Amino acid sequence: MKKIIIAIDGYSACGKSTTAKKVAAALNYRYIDSGAMYRAVTLYFLDQFVELTNPKAVEDALKNIEIDFRFNEKKGRSDTYLNGLNVEDEIRTMRVSQIVSQVSALPAVRRAMVAQQQRMGKQRGIVMDGRDIGTAVFPDAEVKVFMTADITIRAYRRQQELLEKGEMFDLDEIIENLKSRDYIDTHRSESPLVQAPDAYFLDTSFLTIDEQVEYVLQLATSKI
Numbered sequence: 001m002k003k004i005i006i007a008i009d010g011y012s013a014c015g016k017s018t019t020a021k022k023v024a025a026a027l028n029y030r031y032i033d034s035g036a037m038y039r040a041v042t043l044y045f046l047d048q049f050v051e052l053t054n055p056k057a058v059e060d061a062l063k064n065i066e067i068d069f070r071f072n073e074k075k076g077r078s079d080t081y082l083n084g085l086n087v088e089d090e091i092r093t094m095r096v097s098q099i100v101s102q103v104s105a106l107p108a109v110r111r112a113m114v115a116q117q118q119r120m121g122k123q124r125g126i127v128m129d130g131r132d133i134g135t136a137v138f139p140d141a142e143v144k145v146f147m148t149a150d151i152t153i154r155a156y157r158r159q160q161e162l163l164e165k166g167e168m169f170d171l172d173e174i175i176e177n178l179k180s181r182d183y184i185d186t187h188r189s190e191s192p193l194v195q196a197p198d199a200y201f202l203d204t205s206f207l208t209i210d211e212q213v214e215y216v217l218q219l220a221t222s223k224i
């Protein structure tokens with residue numbers, strides 16, 4: 001059977017990663033959360049006080065960053081590792097969410113992450129979610145989906161996720177964070193968030209995760 005690349009892009013908190021994970025499991029493909037990579041870089045920059053306005057400091061810091069994913073048997077999920085340390089929980093905190101889009105907008109950061117993501121997809125058989133997967137990382141992906149959803153619904157979903165991890169935030173605060181990330185992601189100079197011309201548009205506001213998974217799987221089956 002032919003191995004393909006499935007690119008799932010879109011706004012924050014639309015259900016991209018939950019859908020991508022399930023699609024990958026159904027096809028026995030590898031799932032890569034590209035947002036986790038930008039979050040790991042952000043965590044490193046925060047912890048090491050890397051000045052975002054200093055290009056040399058950014059370049060030097062990037063040389064010291066190694067990101068990989070390892071399966072966590074206990075939790076049944078793939079965890080993000082930064083320089084050998086499991087940072088899966090830490091990268092999902094608001095501390096990181098508040099600055100990740102500024103870090104991701106830096107051209108040097110994008111170049112480093114895109115190169116690593118392209119290496120990960122060399123063998124194909126991969127589902128990757130993010131903001132620029134179908135446009136910049138894998139413009140030749142066989143299946144491209146662009147997801148959006150109503151902002152309040154997205155914020156509510158994110159609020160529930162944060163609550164499950166013990167972080168409590170007002171809906172308004174989460175809406176502000178999502179809007180500000182969307183704005184930076186769509187307005188940056190390098191590979192901004194935009195729907196690829198050949199991507200299928202999916203509004204997930206009133207869809208269940210199973211319906212989203214089914215939609216992507218049907219697209220994939222037609223290409224395999």
Ligand code: C5P
Nearest residue numbers: 012034035038100101104130131132181
């Ligand atoms: O997907 P997630 O919301 O975890 O991504 C966190 C942030 O990483 C996004 O808001 C965006 O700024 C950045 N990102 C990106 N390009 C990607 C994936 C994520 O710029 N391919």
